[in-house]
Amino acid sequence: MVQIPSDQIKSKEILDWKGLHLFHFRGSSCSQKLRIYLNLKGISWTPHSINLASGKNYSEWFLGINPKGLVPVLVDDGHVEIESNDILEYLEKKFPENSLSSSTSNSDIKSLLKEEDDLHEDIRNIAYRYMFGGLGTKQLKKLKEYEEYKSTNQELDQLKMKEVEFYKNFGRYGITDTAVKNSLYKFSECYERYESLLKHQKFFTGNDLSLVDIAWFIYTYRLFISGFPFDDKFPLVSQWFQKLYSQKEFFNEVNDPLLFKLIRLYARISNNLSGKSIKKILDN
Incomplete structure (x- = not known):
């Protein structure tokens, strides 16, 4: 921890x-x-x-x-x-x-949560391409102040530089097609495993809701609203997601204001028109 x-x-x-x-x-x-x-x-x-x-x-x-x-x-x-x-x-x-x-078991939970955490940059690639509509660039002055801030914890300062590099690269190049494709394939590999597990159990780690389900719900939500074809590729994962999404404890935390929904709509339409929808990328 x-x-x-x-x-x-x-x-x-x-x-x-x-x-x-x-x-x-x-x-x-x-x-x-x-x-x-x-x-x-x-x-x-x-x-x-x-x-x-x-x-x-x-x-x-x-x-x-x-x-x-x-x-x-x-x-x-x-x-x-x-x-x-x-x-x-x-x-x-x-x-x-x-x-x-x-x-x-605690060790299994830790391992599965680490797998989810290791995909954090990948879900960010998807969100910045398909949810934020080109928004997300940081003000250079604030980014520089962030980069130059020094704490007494060298390890955290080094980890911070990964964030700095991401936003510098995003400002220069955006999210590349290659990055999106690689991220989508990583998610697909994980969902393929969970699709198989859901044939025999109700949730990702068994028949009871777990921390792993909560963690993966957020990723699945972001991919779902970005146009990931769950119904076609992973129908059991889609059913699992919809069951959680219908519960107020989940829905209320991800139901965005109208402005954000309009930005997402613009982003999806733009990507669809340019032939870069998630479905198109996965099919290629």
């Missing part, structure tokens, strides 16, 4: 906060994952919205909490966790009632 020791937190006031606090953003996939989990478990928490679109995550105050400049961040009575899957596992240990991990 990625816990930031209290002596490395520069924005010291959060160390005195009592109870469960979550820094998040409405449209952040990892934030959505955490909010769904909190909904399902009925856990009380205090929200702190960090607007990624306006660059609030690059402020010195927020970087003083998480030098990577990413959400979500959990603060539990001054204890700070910064990675979404680590936060899920942390909360599952703290709140074992109505378990979302009991049907699978």
Whole structure:
């Protein structure tokens, strides 16, 4: 787990906060994952919205909490966790009632969550091409301030540079066709395995909903609204997704405002007209 020791937190006031606090953003996939989990478990928490679109995550105050400049961040009575899957596992240990991990061994859960986490850049490739309609470029001034910020944690500073490089490359080249194609193939390989498993069980790890289902729901939602042909290629995965999507605990966290839906529509139409729909890429 990625816990930031209290002596490395520069924005010291959060160390005195009592109870469960979550820094998040409405449209952040990892934030959505955490909010769904909190909904399902009925856990009380205090929200702190960090607007990624306006660059609030690059402020010195927020970087003083998480030098990577990413959400979500959990603060539990001054204890700070910064990675979404680590936060899920942390909360599952703290709140074992109505378990979302009991049907699978801890090592299997960790392995499957790591597989999901390793695809984070791939879902970002899809989202930036098919959901954001060309939006997402960072202001150069804020990106430079983010790049030059130094914390007392060298490891996190190095991980931050991966984010910097992504946004620099996105600003120069956008998301290339090759990157999209490679990402889609990675997802297809995983879904092929889960399609096979769903022939014999209700959820991805068995007959009970688990942390792995929650994590993969977010990816599946983003691919679904981007035009991934689940009904044709993975019908059992499609049924699994629709069952979860119909539940308010899931739906309410991913149901975007009308403006975002219009941006997505524009992005999909543009890609379809240029012959670069997801279905077209997968069929080639």
